[in-house]
Amino acid sequence: MANTKWVIDPTHSEVTFKVKHLMISTATGNFKVFQGSVETETEEFTKVKNLKFKADVKSVNTNNEDRDTHLKSEDFFNVEKFSEIEFTSEKFDVAAGTIEGKLTIKDTTNLLVLMLDFGGVVVDPYGQTKAGLTANGKISRKEFGLVWSAVTEAGSVVVGDQIKLGAEVQFIKQA
Incomplete structure (x- = not known):
């Protein structure tokens, strides 16, 4: 049996991140432009493989234009040289979560x-079969070369190292 392809529905999905700011509060951001797909061995959303995801770093949004400009600069993402963040799955275990x-x-x-x-599979009012999932994780930004840092006069770190990642995603089954 042929694999079934599912693509992310960006209208009903979001990709977010959170980081400590001044170590007393959390700054939240997202990527407005992203795409992704998975394959399943059957028409059901089980035995998932080949998840591919890309986010356009130029679309980073923290609701603060100055901060977004700084994130796009060489201090952080360096979007002129590295315009995408990519994730490719090696193991996708729905049952194990x-x-x-x-x-x-x-x-x-x-x-x-x-x-x-995993949120399940449903047919929407337009006849499209959709699968929903929530994914969460964390990374050390410094392990990815995002090493810019500053310290306030009082000695507080401006940006924390740990980044919490989150995704609320709907996939649309392709014909």
Whole structure:
């Protein structure tokens, strides 16, 4: 039997991140432009493989134009040279609730394990079959070359190292 392809529905999906700011509060952001797909061995959303995801780093949004400009600069993502963040799965286990794969930010690739909450499969009012899932994980930004840092006069770190990642995703089954 042929594999079934599913693509992310960006209208009903979001990809977010959270990081400590001044170590007293959390700054939240997202990527407005992203795409992804998976394959399943059957028409059901089981035995998932080949998850591929890309986020356009130029679309980073923290609701603060100055901060977004700084994130796009050489201090952080360096979007002129590295315009995408990529994730490719190596193991996708719906039953165990985990996705393991390679995350690439800038020119650095590391293993990432995401915790998965599978929401199920449903046919929407337009006849499209959709699968929903929530994925969460965390990375050290410094392990991906995002090493810019500053310290306040009082000695507080401006940006924390740990980044919490989150995704609320709907996939659309392709004909």
